[in-house]
Amino acid sequence: MRIACLGGGPAGLYFAISMKLRDPRHEVDVFERNRADDTFGWGVVFSDQTVENLMANDPVSGAAIRDEFAHWDDIDVHIHDETIRSSGHGFIGIGRKRLLAILQERARELGVALHFEHEASPRLEDWSGYDLVIAADGANSRIREAYAEHFGIDVQVRRNRFFWFGTTKAFEAFTFAFEETEAGWVWAHAYRFDAGLSTFIVEMAPETWSRLGLDRMDQDAAIALCERIFASYLDGHPLVSNARHLPGPQAWLRFRRIVCDRWSYRNLILLGDAAHTAHFSIGSGTKLALEDAIKLAEVLNRPGLSREAALEEYQAERNLEVLKLQNSARNSTEWFETLDRYLGFEPIQFAYSLLTRSQRVSHENLRLRDKGWLEGVERWFQSKAAGTPVNDPAPPMFAPFRLRSMRLDNRVVVSPMATYSASDGIPNDFHLVHYGTRAQGGAGLLYTEMTCVSAEGRISPGCPGLYAPEHVAAWKRVVDFVHANSRARFCLQLGHSGPKGSTKVGWEGYDVPLESGNWPVMAASDVPWSPANQVPRPMTRADMDLVVEQFVAAVRMGEEAGFDMVELHAAHGYLLSSFITPLTNRRTDDYGGSLENRLRFPLEVFRAMRAAWPGEKPMSVRISANDWMGEAGVTPDEAVRIGRAFADAGADLIDVSAGQTWADSRPVYGRMFQTPFSDQVRNEGGVATIAVGNIYEPDHVNSILAAGRADLVALARPHLVDPMWTLRAAAARNYRGVHVPPPYLGGMAQLARNLAREAEMRA
Numbered sequence: 001m002r003i004a005c006l007g008g009g010p011a012g013l014y015f016a017i018s019m020k021l022r023d024p025r026h027e028v029d030v031f032e033r034n035r036a037d038d039t040f041g042w043g044v045v046f047s048d049q050t051v052e053n054l055m056a057n058d059p060v061s062g063a064a065i066r067d068e069f070a071h072w073d074d075i076d077v078h079i080h081d082e083t084i085r086s087s088g089h090g091f092i093g094i095g096r097k098r099l100l101a102i103l104q105e106r107a108r109e110l111g112v113a114l115h116f117e118h119e120a121s122p123r124l125e126d127w128s129g130y131d132l133v134i135a136a137d138g139a140n141s142r143i144r145e146a147y148a149e150h151f152g153i154d155v156q157v158r159r160n161r162f163f164w165f166g167t168t169k170a171f172e173a174f175t176f177a178f179e180e181t182e183a184g185w186v187w188a189h190a191y192r193f194d195a196g197l198s199t200f201i202v203e204m205a206p207e208t209w210s211r212l213g214l215d216r217m218d219q220d221a222a223i224a225l226c227e228r229i230f231a232s233y234l235d236g237h238p239l240v241s242n243a244r245h246l247p248g249p250q251a252w253l254r255f256r257r258i259v260c261d262r263w264s265y266r267n268l269i270l271l272g273d274a275a276h277t278a279h280f281s282i283g284s285g286t287k288l289a290l291e292d293a294i295k296l297a298e299v300l301n302r303p304g305l306s307r308e309a310a311l312e313e314y315q316a317e318r319n320l321e322v323l324k325l326q327n328s329a330r331n332s333t334e335w336f337e338t339l340d341r342y343l344g345f346e347p348i349q350f351a352y353s354l355l356t357r358s359q360r361v362s363h364e365n366l367r368l369r370d371k372g373w374l375e376g377v378e379r380w381f382q383s384k385a386a387g388t389p390v391n392d393p394a395p396p397m398f399a400p401f402r403l404r405s406m407r408l409d410n411r412v413v414v415s416p417m418a419t420y421s422a423s424d425g426i427p428n429d430f431h432l433v434h435y436g437t438r439a440q441g442g443a444g445l446l447y448t449e450m451t452c453v454s455a456e457g458r459i460s461p462g463c464p465g466l467y468a469p470e471h472v473a474a475w476k477r478v479v480d481f482v483h484a485n486s487r488a489r490f491c492l493q494l495g496h497s498g499p500k501g502s503t504k505v506g507w508e509g510y511d512v513p514l515e516s517g518n519w520p521v522m523a524a525s526d527v528p529w530s531p532a533n534q535v536p537r538p539m540t541r542a543d544m545d546l547v548v549e550q551f552v553a554a555v556r557m558g559e560e561a562g563f564d565m566v567e568l569h570a571a572h573g574y575l576l577s578s579f580i581t582p583l584t585n586r587r588t589d590d591y592g593g594s595l596e597n598r599l600r601f602p603l604e605v606f607r608a609m610r611a612a613w614p615g616e617k618p619m620s621v622r623i624s625a626n627d628w629m630g631e632a633g634v635t636p637d638e639a640v641r642i643g644r645a646f647a648d649a650g651a652d653l654i655d656v657s658a659g660q661t662w663a664d665s666r667p668v669y670g671r672m673f674q675t676p677f678s679d680q681v682r683n684e685g686g687v688a689t690i691a692v693g694n695i696y697e698p699d700h701v702n703s704i705l706a707a708g709r710a711d712l713v714a715l716a717r718p719h720l721v722d723p724m725w726t727l728r729a730a731a732a733r734n735y736r737g738v739h740v741p742p743p744y745l746g747g748m749a750q751l752a753r754n755l756a757r758e759a760e761m762r763a
């Protein structure tokens, strides 16, 4: 094949090498606009895994690269005049210039024709003599832009400004240095890639950049300013720019995140940064470019594979890897963009939050990297929770938590889950066994399902209520069992179904109206949940008064039944949620329009409940922190204000759920997918939170808690099939502090032994 590679960066060169290795008969030309030895940027970092991939593909260049690597294990985080050092991170750095020189030499050796100072044409007709044209011309690919409509390109320009400097100061550890200036916070990502050279990327929010005058400053002045800010790290070494051709302000870049739906068009194939980019803070762009090159060469040379099939496989396989990394990169980018949230953390938690920012590194990963450091974090967490120094490290999930006079043994919550098993609102033996078992399973806090404040406020005929004396007695039996047979505290979730009421029990069809016997439903406005559901009656002031009374009566009954805590359900499209989301609240009176108005009635209900509930007992509110409908619905930014408003009205905790407020919304599911909203509500709103949503491993729970993304962590579906989830998690770590019902002690000891033996065998 005759192949033209447009661009002689890592992607273009390595693809050329990989093609020649597989079939020396290929004719490959690489066209690079720069000279052989001038390049932007300084060093790049890899993981050990990437090096293994390179060695497997081409041991010659792989070994040359490996021999030049600067290795380091430590990460130093400098914040608030403290340095937090953790180890075991295993990074490898190499100068971009050196990497390119090795690749150029190897390409020449294999017979690749390299053409430097050659501006490649972005017109396919100029490449008609070639079978394949490879767009390896980087993030700003001209040829990709020329055929943009065929690639489905999505470019997101991120907000922070950064400058990729080099310095002769050799950093011993990968260094994150955060410095406060009079204009705001400025930070550096620095790492050594050569005996006497380091990369030093300076980053800041755009407001800080303008306030510092960098939007008007030439490069010499900008460098002098950055050298002053980071003087205590640079030890007199200069910062050096190799973007001298740009006017000062333009050398400060904004990261462009690029995603392409399709990676080829006719015989033009996108490779490396031309196809996708990943934020520099996770250091994976070069790795992706090299691994793309390997894969593309492999499929193009596989016998019997047509070009179409080869390109399909190339994109399918690489895209998966790229999406995973872009996801992590997005988390990491956002962490730096929302840095203000974490600046109030103590340095050790700030460092933990930084290290786990991409969600690729978890609590247990950190234990593998640096056990001593992680145990220090665990001791710190336990000491903070206990209010007194604790010497034994224990997983954060087993730290106690206090809300008013209620003390929880640990941070695991059995999330509210409708069981649709009551009749006439009365909980029965099913509830006794269901809640009793889950209470005995070790979680610190157990929730009831949504318990309804009136018969019409039920979702289905199977929902329990608290609106009649028989309900109190039946709930009291369950509460008494929980208190007598476990250490779990029991929270009553109270709600009114509003527009989503009068439907079948869950397993007969979620939100599907009853076949017969429907009761009328009401909501903020006459917006039905779906075309199949009833059109609700917009609530009148008299309706509101009645509902407030019903919530207050239910709270009093909850106290009589002996519950430890009450949660107001203001999420998931039910009555109060129908007021909060603008999608369903179309009112033009004092209860519609602005967020303040939309919150007026839910806050009125909450305040009345708070006044009726004993002052020493805590209350929470469940909210949908994202309607997943963009600016048309509640956004996470608005959720911060919603959480804050309930906290100001006396809520001790915000239970941060999301969605289920609009039938056509498109949630972005994934592991821990709602946790970012808890993080935002907690750390921007200054209120304690529960995180919930596809959290299923103890490692998730510990990572969320230690990083300060929530105060408590709720699991719903995992508890349906495994009521003993918390006991199992304790056994896995051989943690003895959890309360085990005495009849089950033998089982717990055996489980701990077996799990320890299995872990040993795996190790």
Ligand SMILES: Cc1cc2nc3c(=O)[nH]c(=O)nc-3n(C[C@H](O)[C@H](O)[C@H](O)COP(=O)(O)OP(=O)(O)OC[C@H]3O[C@@H](n4cnc5c(N)ncnc54)[C@H](O)[C@@H]3O)c2cc1C
Pocket (backbone or CB within 6 Å): 006, 007, 008, 009, 010, 011, 012, 031, 032, 033, 034, 041, 043, 044, 045, 046, 118, 119, 120, 121, 136, 137, 138, 139, 141, 142, 163, 164, 201, 271, 272, 273, 274, 280, 283, 284, 285, 286, 287, 288, 289
């Ligand atoms: C600040 C910063 C820090 C980074 N840190 C890391 C890191 O630590 N680790 C990591 O793995 N990655 C890092 N990256 C990303 C990394 O630089 C890229 O992902 C990687 O270089 C992609 O390789 P590529 O060959 O696809 O593109 P590029 O390296 O951009 O190469 C494209 C080449 O094409 C040439 N070119 C462009 N247009 C034309 C044309 N019309 N004609 C001829 N030639 C042309 C360019 O001159 C260039 O040489 C970082 C990026 C930035 C911006």
Ligand SMILES: Cc1cc2nc3c(=O)[nH]c(=O)nc-3n(C[C@H](O)[C@H](O)[C@H](O)COP(=O)(O)O)c2cc1C
Pocket (backbone or CB within 6 Å): 415, 416, 417, 418, 419, 448, 449, 450, 493, 506, 569, 622, 657, 692, 693, 694, 695, 714, 715, 716, 717, 718
């Ligand atoms: C069967 C079932 C019933 C639920 N019922 C309620 C409920 O009554 N009240 C509530 O606030 N959330 C309810 N939820 C939502 C859960 O509390 C939780 O937020 C959601 O399932 C995500 O957590 P998970 O991924 O751990 O399951 C229910 C979820 C399930 C699966």
